Amino acid sequence: MEESTGREAVIQRLRDVGLRVTGPRLEVLQVLTAGGHMDVEAITAAARERLGTLTSQAVYEMLRHFLETGLAAKFDRPGLPAVFEIAGPPHQHALCLRCGRVENVRARVPEPTDEALLDWRMDGGAEVVFKGLCPDCLRAQEGP
Numbered sequence: 001m002e003e004s005t006g007r008e009a010v011i012q013r014l015r016d017v018g019l020r021v022t023g024p025r026l027e028v029l030q031v032l033t034a035g036g037h038m039d040v041e042a043i044t045a046a047a048r049e050r051l052g053t054l055t056s057q058a059v060y061e062m063l064r065h066f067l068e069t070g071l072a073a074k075f076d077r078p079g080l081p082a083v084f085e086i087a088g089p090p091h092q093h094a095l096c097l098r099c100g101r102v103e104n105v106r107a108r109v110p111e112p113t114d115e116a117l118l119d120w121r122m123d124g125g126a127e128v129v130f131k132g133l134c135p136d137c138l139r140a141q142e143g144p
Contacts, residue, residue: 006030007026009033014029017071024054027050028066032085033086035085035086037102066084070087072086080100083102091106092104093129094131098137109125109126110126
Protein backbone atom coordinates (compact mmCIF):
# COMPACT_ATOMS: atom_id res chain seq x y z
CA MET A 1 0.00 0.00 0.00
CA GLU A 2 2.88 2.37 0.79
CA GLU A 3 4.34 1.96 -2.71
CA SER A 4 0.95 2.75 -4.23
CA THR A 5 0.70 5.93 -2.16
CA GLY A 6 4.24 6.92 -3.19
CA ARG A 7 3.42 6.23 -6.82
CA GLU A 8 0.28 8.38 -6.60
CA ALA A 9 2.32 11.22 -5.10
CA VAL A 10 4.79 11.03 -7.99
CA ILE A 11 1.94 11.03 -10.51
CA GLN A 12 0.50 14.10 -8.81
CA ARG A 13 3.89 15.87 -8.91
CA LEU A 14 4.05 15.35 -12.68
CA ARG A 15 0.51 16.65 -13.11
CA ASP A 16 1.12 19.63 -10.83
CA VAL A 17 3.87 20.94 -13.13
CA GLY A 18 1.89 20.22 -16.30
CA LEU A 19 3.82 17.18 -17.52
CA ARG A 20 1.97 14.28 -19.08
CA VAL A 21 2.22 11.11 -17.01
CA THR A 22 4.03 8.41 -18.98
CA GLY A 23 5.57 5.15 -17.81
CA PRO A 24 9.16 6.30 -18.39
CA ARG A 25 8.62 9.71 -16.73
CA LEU A 26 6.98 8.04 -13.76
CA GLU A 27 9.84 5.56 -13.30
CA VAL A 28 12.59 8.16 -13.66
CA LEU A 29 10.88 10.49 -11.19
CA GLN A 30 10.40 7.59 -8.76
CA VAL A 31 14.12 6.79 -9.00
CA LEU A 32 14.92 10.42 -8.13
CA THR A 33 12.33 10.45 -5.34
CA ALA A 34 14.01 7.43 -3.74
CA GLY A 35 16.85 9.77 -2.82
CA GLY A 36 20.50 10.26 -3.40
CA HIS A 37 22.49 11.92 -6.15
CA MET A 38 22.65 9.91 -9.35
CA ASP A 39 24.19 10.48 -12.76
CA VAL A 40 22.24 9.82 -15.95
CA GLU A 41 23.66 6.32 -16.42
CA ALA A 42 22.68 5.26 -12.87
CA ILE A 43 19.20 6.75 -13.27
CA THR A 44 18.79 4.99 -16.63
CA ALA A 45 19.91 1.63 -15.20
CA ALA A 46 17.59 1.88 -12.18
CA ALA A 47 14.56 2.86 -14.28
CA ARG A 48 15.40 0.27 -16.93
CA GLU A 49 15.13 -2.52 -14.32
CA ARG A 50 11.40 -1.87 -14.09
CA LEU A 51 10.70 -0.71 -17.64
CA GLY A 52 12.82 -3.17 -19.62
CA THR A 53 14.04 -0.66 -22.17
CA LEU A 54 15.04 2.96 -21.79
CA THR A 55 17.77 4.99 -23.45
CA SER A 56 20.09 7.46 -21.79
CA GLN A 57 18.98 10.04 -24.37
CA ALA A 58 15.37 9.65 -23.24
CA VAL A 59 16.47 10.12 -19.61
CA TYR A 60 18.43 13.26 -20.56
CA GLU A 61 15.29 14.66 -22.16
CA MET A 62 13.13 13.83 -19.14
CA LEU A 63 15.67 15.37 -16.78
CA ARG A 64 15.69 18.53 -18.88
CA HIS A 65 11.90 18.77 -18.43
CA PHE A 66 12.21 18.01 -14.70
CA LEU A 67 14.83 20.76 -14.31
CA GLU A 68 12.73 23.28 -16.28
CA THR A 69 9.65 22.58 -14.15
CA GLY A 70 11.51 22.55 -10.82
CA LEU A 71 11.00 18.84 -10.10
CA ALA A 72 14.72 18.05 -10.11
CA ALA A 73 18.00 19.76 -9.33
CA LYS A 74 21.41 19.25 -10.93
CA PHE A 75 24.82 19.30 -9.25
CA ASP A 76 27.89 19.63 -11.48
CA ARG A 77 30.98 17.70 -10.36
CA PRO A 78 34.26 18.90 -11.91
CA GLY A 79 35.71 16.17 -14.13
CA LEU A 80 32.78 13.81 -13.50
CA PRO A 81 29.23 13.50 -14.85
CA ALA A 82 26.67 15.76 -13.22
CA VAL A 83 24.32 14.20 -10.69
CA PHE A 84 20.62 14.84 -10.20
CA GLU A 85 18.32 14.79 -7.21
CA ILE A 86 14.69 15.50 -6.52
CA ALA A 87 14.21 19.23 -5.87
CA GLY A 88 13.65 20.18 -2.26
CA PRO A 89 14.46 22.82 0.29
CA PRO A 90 17.63 24.84 -0.33
CA HIS A 91 20.75 23.05 0.88
CA GLN A 92 24.48 22.80 0.26
CA HIS A 93 26.59 19.84 -0.82
CA ALA A 94 29.65 17.90 0.26
CA LEU A 95 31.76 16.46 -2.58
CA CYS A 96 34.29 13.66 -2.17
CA LEU A 97 37.38 14.60 -4.15
CA ARG A 98 38.36 10.95 -4.68
CA CYS A 99 35.18 9.08 -5.67
CA GLY A 100 32.79 11.94 -6.53
CA ARG A 101 30.18 11.01 -3.92
CA VAL A 102 27.78 13.87 -3.15
CA GLU A 103 25.84 14.36 0.08
CA ASN A 104 23.39 17.05 1.13
CA VAL A 105 24.52 19.41 3.89
CA ARG A 106 22.48 21.86 5.91
CA ALA A 107 24.62 24.94 6.34
CA ARG A 108 24.05 28.65 6.48
CA VAL A 109 25.45 30.44 3.45
CA PRO A 110 27.43 33.57 4.34
CA GLU A 111 26.09 36.88 3.11
CA PRO A 112 28.48 39.11 1.14
CA THR A 113 29.15 42.56 2.49
CA ASP A 114 27.27 45.39 0.78
CA GLU A 115 30.50 46.70 -0.74
CA ALA A 116 31.50 43.32 -2.20
CA LEU A 117 28.77 43.25 -4.84
CA LEU A 118 27.76 46.86 -5.02
CA ASP A 119 26.73 46.90 -8.71
CA TRP A 120 25.40 43.35 -8.86
CA ARG A 121 21.84 42.07 -8.85
CA MET A 122 21.76 38.57 -7.36
CA ASP A 123 19.18 36.18 -8.81
CA GLY A 124 20.33 32.67 -7.96
CA GLY A 125 21.33 32.70 -4.33
CA ALA A 126 24.64 31.21 -3.29
CA GLU A 127 26.07 27.72 -3.25
CA VAL A 128 28.69 26.37 -0.89
CA VAL A 129 30.42 23.09 -1.69
CA PHE A 130 32.34 21.34 1.07
CA LYS A 131 35.18 19.35 -0.50
CA GLY A 132 37.04 16.48 1.13
CA LEU A 133 37.05 12.70 1.43
CA CYS A 134 33.93 10.67 2.18
CA PRO A 135 34.00 8.04 4.97
CA ASP A 136 34.47 5.17 2.47
CA CYS A 137 37.47 6.82 0.82
CA LEU A 138 38.97 7.66 4.22
CA ARG A 139 38.69 4.00 5.31
CA ALA A 140 40.25 2.85 2.02
CA GLN A 141 43.10 5.34 2.47
CA GLU A 142 43.80 4.17 6.02
CA GLY A 143 43.79 0.51 5.01
CA PRO A 144 42.99 -2.54 7.16
